[in-house]
Amino acid sequence: xxxxxxxxxxxxxxxxxxxxxxxxxxxxxxxxxxxxxxxxxxxxxxxxxxxxxxxxxxxxxxxxxxxxxxxxxxxxxxxxxxxxxxxxxxxxxxxxxxxxxxxxxxxxxxxxxxxxxxxxxxxxxxxxxxxxxxxxxxxxxxxxxxxxxxxxxxxxxxxxxxxxxxxxxxxxxxxxxxxxxxxxxxxxxxxxxxxxxxxxxxxxxxxxxxxxxxxxxxxxxx
Amino acid sequence: xxxxxxxxxxxxxxxxxxxxxxxxxxxxxxxxxxxxxxxxxxxxxxxxxxxxxxxxxxxxxxxxxxxxxxxxxxxxxxxxxxxxxxxxxxxxxxxxxxxxxxxxxxxxxxxxxxxxxxxxxxxxxxxxxxxxxxxxxxxxxxxxxxxxxxxxxxxxxxxxxxxxxxxxxxxxxxxxxxxxxxxxxxxxxxxxxxxxxxxxxxxxxxxxxxxxxxxxxxxxxxxxxxxxxxxxxxxxxxxxxxxxxxxxxxxxxxxxxxxxxxxxxxxxxxxxxxxxxxxxxxxxxxxxxxxxxxxxxxxxxxxxxxxxxxxxxxxxxxxxxxxxxxxxxxxxxxxxxxxxxxxxxxxxxxxxxxxxxxxxxxxxxxxxxxxxxxxxxxxxxxxxxxxxxxxxxxxxxxxxxxxxxxxxxxxxxxxxxxxxxxxxxxxxxxxxxxxxxxxxxxxxxxxxxxxxxxxxxxxxxxxxxxxxxxxxxxxxxxxxxxxxxxxxxxxxxxxxxxxxxxxxxxxxxxxxxxxxxxxxxxxxxxxxxxxxxxxxxxxxxxxxxxxxxxxxxxxxxxxxxxxxxxxxxxxxxxxxxxxxxxxxxxxxxxxxxxxxxxxxxxxxxxxxxxxxxxxxxxxxxxxxxxxxxxxxxxxxxxxxxxxxxxxxxxxxxxxxxxxxxxxxxxxx
Numbered sequence: 040x041x042x043x044x045x046x047x048x049x050x051x052x053x054x055x056x057x058x059x060x061x062x063x064x065x066x067x068x069x070x071x072x073x074x075x076x077x078x079x080x081x082x083x084x085x086x087x088x089x090x091x092x093x094x095x096x097x098x099x100x101x102x103x104x105x106x107x108x109x110x111x112x113x114x115x116x117x118x119x120x121x122x123x124x125x126x127x128x129x130x131x132x133x134x135x136x137x138x139x140x141x142x143x144x145x146x147x148x149x150x151x152x153x154x155x156x157x158x159x160x161x162x163x164x165x166x167x168x169x170x171x172x173x174x175x176x177x178x179x180x181x182x183x184x185x186x187x188x189x190x191x192x193x194x195x196x197x198x199x200x201x202x203x204x205x206x207x208x209x210x211x212x213x214x215x216x217x218x219x220x221x222x223x224x225x226x227x228x229x230x231x232x233x234x235x236x237x238x239x240x241x242x243x244x245x246x247x248x249x250x251x252x253x254x255x256x257x258x259x260x261x
Numbered sequence: 262x263x264x265x266x267x268x269x270x271x272x273x274x275x276x277x278x279x280x281x282x283x284x285x286x287x288x289x290x291x292x293x294x295x296x297x298x299x300x301x302x303x304x305x306x307x308x309x310x311x312x313x314x315x316x317x318x319x320x321x322x323x324x325x326x327x328x329x330x331x332x333x334x335x336x337x338x339x340x341x342x343x344x345x346x347x348x349x350x351x352x353x354x355x356x357x358x359x360x361x362x363x364x365x366x367x368x369x370x371x372x373x374x375x376x377x378x379x380x381x382x383x384x385x386x387x388x389x390x391x392x393x394x395x396x397x398x399x400x401x402x403x404x405x406x407x408x409x410x411x412x413x414x415x416x417x418x419x420x421x422x423x424x425x426x427x428x429x430x431x432x433x434x435x436x437x438x439x440x441x442x443x444x445x446x447x448x449x450x451x452x453x454x455x456x457x458x459x460x461x462x463x464x465x466x467x468x469x470x471x472x473x474x475x476x477x478x479x480x481x482x483x484x485x486x487x488x489x490x491x492x493x494x495x496x497x498x499x500x501x502x503x504x505x506x507x508x509x510x511x512x513x514x515x516x517x518x519x520x521x522x523x524x525x526x527x528x529x530x531x532x533x534x535x536x537x538x539x540x541x542x543x544x545x546x547x548x549x550x551x552x553x554x555x556x557x558x559x560x561x562x563x564x565x566x567x568x569x570x571x572x573x574x575x576x577x578x579x580x581x582x583x584x585x586x587x588x589x590x591x592x593x594x595x596x597x598x599x600x601x602x603x604x605x606x607x608x609x610x611x612x613x614x615x616x617x618x619x620x621x622x623x624x625x626x627x628x629x630x631x632x633x634x635x636x637x638x639x640x641x642x643x644x645x646x647x648x649x650x651x652x653x654x655x656x657x658x659x660x661x662x663x664x665x666x667x668x669x670x671x672x673x674x675x676x677x678x679x680x681x682x683x684x685x686x687x688x689x690x691x692x693x694x695x696x697x698x699x700x701x702x703x704x705x706x707x708x709x710x711x712x713x714x715x716x717x718x719x720x721x722x723x724x725x726x727x728x729x730x731x732x733x734x735x736x737x738x739x740x741x742x743x744x745x746x747x748x749x750x751x752x753x754x755x756x757x758x759x760x761x762x763x764x765x766x767x768x769x770x771x772x773x774x775x776x777x778x779x780x781x782x783x784x785x786x787x788x789x790x791x792x793x794x795x796x797x798x799x800x801x802x803x804x805x806x807x808x809x810x811x812x813x814x815x816x817x818x819x820x821x822x823x824x825x826x827x828x829x830x831x832x833x834x835x836x837x838x839x840x841x842x843x844x845x846x847x848x849x850x851x852x853x854x855x856x857x858x859x860x861x862x863x864x865x866x867x868x869x870x871x872x873x874x875x876x877x878x879x880x881x882x883x884x885x886x887x888x889x890x891x892x893x894x895x896x897x898x899x900x901x902x903x904x905x906x907x908x909x910x911x912x913x914x915x916x917x918x919x920x921x922x923x924x925x926x927x928x929x
Contacts, residue, residue, distance in 0.1 A: 043431055043435060048442055108442070120425075121425030121426070121428075121441075122441045123425060123426060123427065123428035123430075123439075123440065123441040124425060124428060126428060126430055126441060127428045127429060127430055130430040130431045130432070131430075131431070131432045
């Protein structure tokens with residue numbers, strides 16, 4: 040599991056992020072999120088706002104986003120709520136990164152279905168590139184996190200890299216994706232199995248076979 | 262009113278009650294950690310599991326389950342027993358076995374409930390988790406490894422104190438209770454989380470490793486740090502008061518206590534006056550009682566003696582002084598040391614008539630010149646409750662950090678005559694409007710204008726009296742009852758140029774106008790009054806004598822002596838009695854019982870504990886004008902009286918929480 044404590048509150052951190060403010064586009068998006076809730080309940084919008092702020096930090100740094108303490112404070116001020124309440128949310132959800140990130144955030148699923156389908160080998164692949172769980176690799180390219188089930192068990196094993204899922208991975212396929220990302224390309228997202236489109240049964244359907252070509256009323260057979 | 266069956270016993274429970282409350286009504290004890298009567302329901306400790314039919318066939322958390330008609334509740338079934346054992350086992354998985362070095366030992370909910378409801382032994386052999394230390398300020402000591410995440414402290418600071426400072430960061434096993442960036446908790450009731458904490462995670466820092474609960478003698482007392490008169494228990498060992506804890510009294514302090522009331526007690530061991538001093542050749546020098554008494558007699562106090570009562574004295578002390586003065590043919594009694602002058606012809610006009618528990622039902626409140634948060638933190642928590650119930654709160658005076666939304670109307674007391682129409686509309690429409698006049702308001706002459714407003718807004722109506730004066734001194738109401746008020750205030754006393762000034766622990770007054778008087782200080786701390794005195798007679802503090810106190814709402818309460826006064830110090834009334842002998846007058850009592858009897862004969866209101874009937878609220882003098890920029894009398898919440906100024910804990914609080922470090926150096 041990643042280190043879930045916030046990056047230390049140093050003068051350098053304060054200097055770099057003390058002046059943080061939403062860009063006009065993000066501000067508009069934040070205000071849209073706030074407007075979803077009744078007046079006086081603006082703090083309900085804490086999650087979208089933290090995420091917008093995290094994305095903006097990532098854009099400013101050219102890395103995956105994360106939340107320095109002054110940015111959390113900015114969001115809390117923006118919503119007129121106690122900072123500790125914002126910090127509670129930021130530390131609770133894994134989608135908020137509390138430490139500086141590499142350019143790409145590699146989140147490999149290690150839950151049972153993925154593990155049975157070979158996620159250990161995916162981690163080995165990552166380690167060989169200098170990644171360590173919860174740390175930024177020396178080249179600044181990667182942050183590796185082991186995550187729990189991402190809901191892609193039918194196409195296990197999988198990894199979520201930045202905002203995209205890459206499924207049906209093997210060490211070679213993951214290597215190819217990471218190479219492409221390192222080269223600044225955008226590899227194909229979703230399943231990497233040739234001939235497979237999404238999460239349809241590999242090797243053809245085994246159930247409801249009568250429905251493959253046309254709709255079929257099974258009710259009379261129950 | 263639903264009827265439920267608890268262990269075969271039928272009970273009627275009020276609407277909206279929970280299953281836990283139903284069980285308590287039936288006399289069943291339900292173990293709990295997170296549930297607390299005065300906090301919101303969290304339902305996260307799972308210790309209160311019971312079996313409820315109808316419902317899913319599994320144990321249910323009784324604290325968060327509403328009691329409904331026809332429920333069958335079992336608290337004694339095998340399912341409940343194993344459920345409690347299971348929960349207890351989980352709670353103890355990560356709880357260290359450090360009870361022998363834990364300050365909570367002996368008064369720990371977890372310890373007690375593990376004994377009653379836990380399994381005999383642990384089956385857990387893996388490593389326990391450890392949590393790094395969290396700093397929470399000079400009052401709260403934390404050992405967060407012991408925390409069981411009941412979140413009572415989080416809920417207290419959010420709901421009661423109104424200062425969101427404590428939170429639970431992280432999740433699951435890595436959840437930790439902390440303040441933001443481990444800053445000190447900054448509010449006036451912060452130490453109540455120590456009482457709330459069911460385990461030893463939050464303990465008292467000044468009291469750390471000082472004593473065990475079973476070595477302490479417990480004495481019922483009254484807090485003197487403000488005029489609320491919080492009910493406290495003084496825990497003493499030998500001659501030392503080790504700590505003060507709040508007692509439950511829903512009418513006064515619920516079960517909270519301000520940090521000052523709780524932690525000023527270590528000042529009782531510092532800078533005490535424990536011998537007689539007489540000023541000779543400009544310097545205070547040790548002397549005997551006889552020498553001091555002879556010096557007083559030599560000044561010929563007959564007919565020319567004044568008494569000024571300090572903020573911490575009890576009614577008995579003031580009555581003894583009054584008897585002595587009357588016997589000497591003088592009536593120069595005054596208690597309002599700082600020079601306040603207000604009309605005391607009717608005590609109903611200077612009392613907190615709504616009562617402390619009543620003010621939380623007010624729906625519109627106007628505060629005139631009171632920094633309530635510092636002058637009476639316990640009233641502040643009531644006002645916050647009123648706001649939660651929908652009250653609108655307006656304040657006249659300089660801005661201070663309220664813990665509820667309040668509208669500041671202006672700094673000048675004259676605003677009282679020129680209130681915005683919107684404010685007037687709120688009060689005329691209100692069901693239970695209230696005015697609270699503070700000391701700073703009284704100083705600017707706001708009493709009569711406020712009384713006039715009380716007329717306009719009909720503050721007194723069926724079952725409701727919304728006119729309140731919030732005093733700051735524990736002795737004030739008692740002093741007013743005993744006639745410690747001159748029409749001209751303390752200035753009039755000085756103008757009489759008494760040959761002898763009897764100062765009953767008066768530390769906040771200006772002694773310069775009394776330059777020609779022999780200043781006799783009867784008190785317990787070497788503070789401002791003692792510095793100015795010519796003769797110092799060492800007396801007992803509130804912890805060392807029996808006494809009667811009347812709080813700002815006119816509630817008579819009695820305190821008992823917890824320890825003996827140090828050295829030569831004596832209970833104040835015995836000093837008056839001895840002085841009477843030396844001066845050749847009769848005060849009419851020879852024992853404390855006789856003194857109390859004489860006091861009750863003269864002021865029958867003091868006879869029994871409870872609220873005094875102060876009579877009708879008088880009409881305000883419509884021509885009186887309030888004017889002047891209000892300035893609050895308290896500059897430093899933690900250093901308001903002689904005891905807390907001597908207390909190392911209060912000095913540390915002042916330095917650290919209010920940033921008055923220079924004051925700390927001056928005090929050392």
